[in-house]
Amino acid sequence: MSEISERSYANSDVLVSTQWVADNLDNPKIRIVESNEDPLLYPSGHIPGAVEVDWTSDLNDPIVRDYISQDAFEALASRIGITPDTTVVFYGDKSNWWATYALWVFRLFGHTNAKIMDGGRKKWVDEGRELSREAVSYEATQYKAAHDRDDKTDRALRDDVLKHVQASGQLVDVRSPAEYTGEKLHMEGYPQEGALRGGHIPGARNIPWSRAANEDGTFKSADELRKIYEEEQGLNSGNPTVTYCRIGERSSHSWFVLSFLLGYPNVRNYDGSWTEWGNSVGVPIEK
Amino acid sequence: MSDIPAKLQESIEDFSFITTRTERQEYLIQLAGSFDDVKVPERIAATPYDENHRVPACESDAFVWAEENEDGTLKFWFDVLNPQGLSAMAMAVILDQSLSGAPIEQVANVQSDIVLDFFGKSISMGKGQGLMGIVNMVVAEAKRRLNT
Missing domain, CATH: 3.40.250.10 (Rhodanese-like domain)
Incomplete structure (x- = not known):
């Protein structure tokens, strides 16, 4: 790379x-x-x-x-x-x-x-670099956070996402295609997503998070990323964007890619993700 | 006959004496170190593996096979393709030690939440689901033998 x-x-x-x-x-x-x-x-x-x-x-x-x-x-x-x-x-x-x-x-x-x-x-x-099993500790500091937890700038909550959907906002579902279609919920006898409904949030494009990474774990180049997110999937860099997965962990990877590597100005990660949306009463779902 | 395989009961009891997170981790890392002993031999399967043996929901790309012993019990074999999947490797070793050779009826009744006995209740949902998926695959193999 x-x-x-x-x-x-x-x-x-x-x-x-x-x-x-x-x-x-x-x-x-x-x-x-x-x-x-x-x-x-x-x-x-x-x-x-x-x-x-x-x-x-x-x-x-x-x-x-x-x-x-x-x-x-x-x-x-x-x-x-x-x-x-x-x-x-x-x-x-x-x-x-x-x-x-x-x-x-x-x-x-x-x-x-x-x-x-x-x-x-x-x-x-x-790369064969050194690993240590030694316990690590540092002198404690008196850290003062810059502000209380900001749930608006980088984070989207369920009602934010609902408004975003109603406004036909840009959404990226970073789960696997089988999770996106809801197929996984129908695999009998195995642990599933912990959700009552399968499918995805209406309007979401399915771009699995791992597509942004190379085999060696490094991030793909900006040109390669743009090819995936914009040329292939049609994302508009200027549009407010919400990423989600199952509990918001995989989608934080895509949030990072879109926010920093591609420089999208308004990307929020919906950490409630499918375990909340797929269990919520009355929210719209697509299959 | 007890509902739970004797060796599984013993393993659960061993873990119940663990009081700290560090102690639990060290024990599990030690178990993961024995993974080669339970790794599927080529006479059973070779890569690329049949996807029917893949554990759903396991992020470490775990696979499970069952081989019939002469006495009718099962010997379980595993592979974990992610070299960083230490938890899956530890789970595989525990399941082999606890369930290989146990009465199939008992294996078929094992509950997936035994994962919590070994990994603790604070394990993340995703990780827990993946590990429970390995247990479920083993149980499914036993059920399949019972139903044929």
Whole structure:
């Protein structure tokens, strides 16, 4: 894959290479954060000095289906020893699917000084770079979030999406084609989406999240991405866009691609996604 | 006869003594390290695998096979194509140790929520569904044998 700077991204500074991370392991202004789909990966070995942010135990409210409050985010940020000036570099498994999710949650609280390590954990491992099993801790800080959780700018809630649908807004369903058509709900005897109805939100285009990633986990170039999202699927970069999947994790990857790599000015991630929409009474569905 | 295979009961009891997340993770990582012992041999299947053996909902690309033992019980085999799918590998090892060779009637009655006994109740929904999918595939193999 070409160098990040050669891929014509709208905001190439949101990505850093594995070499850049290796060169900055001891930089006190940088905090490396691993976020994974598989909870066993970080304890099995991580980038030296990296801390873990776990989706279930760190970013979600333990009772309400929602993200943590401002207080809890400040406690988390303080625990991993960052300040608002710290550059947080996320990486993880699954082509950085969970890493983009963690970055998205950090942005809800105004921590915009955040980047993704291109290629994620897989690329680091494939390059034979060092992994450590040493426990990592930093001196706690007194982090003050820039603002309370912002549920409007990068996040869409169910009623926002309903209005968006009624206005024929641009939607991207990043699930697999079988999930998009609702076919998966009819596979007998296997765990499904946890939704009563199968299908997709009316008007949504089906662009599986993984199409934005190369085999090695790196992001495709801007030209390749435009070919997929715009030439093939007809997205208009200027239109407000909502991405969704099952619970908002895969769609955060596509949100990242559209917002930063392609520079769409108005993209929101609907984290309620299909587990909310497919269970909601009275909302419209297409198959 | 108990409703639950004896070795499965023992495994669940072993895990019930674990009190911390770190201890649980270490134990599961150790189990995942034995995955080669349960990986499907070429005499059973070779890549590309028949999609009928793929575990639905498992993001780690797990596959399950069952081989009939001489005594009529089943030996379960697995593969996990994602080299980073440690949880799926650990689950496969647990299922082989707990259910291979157990009475088929008991295997057919195993509930998928045993995943929570091993991975804890705080596991994410997606991960839990994938792991439960592996259990369901094993159970489905046992049911299929019972119904033929």
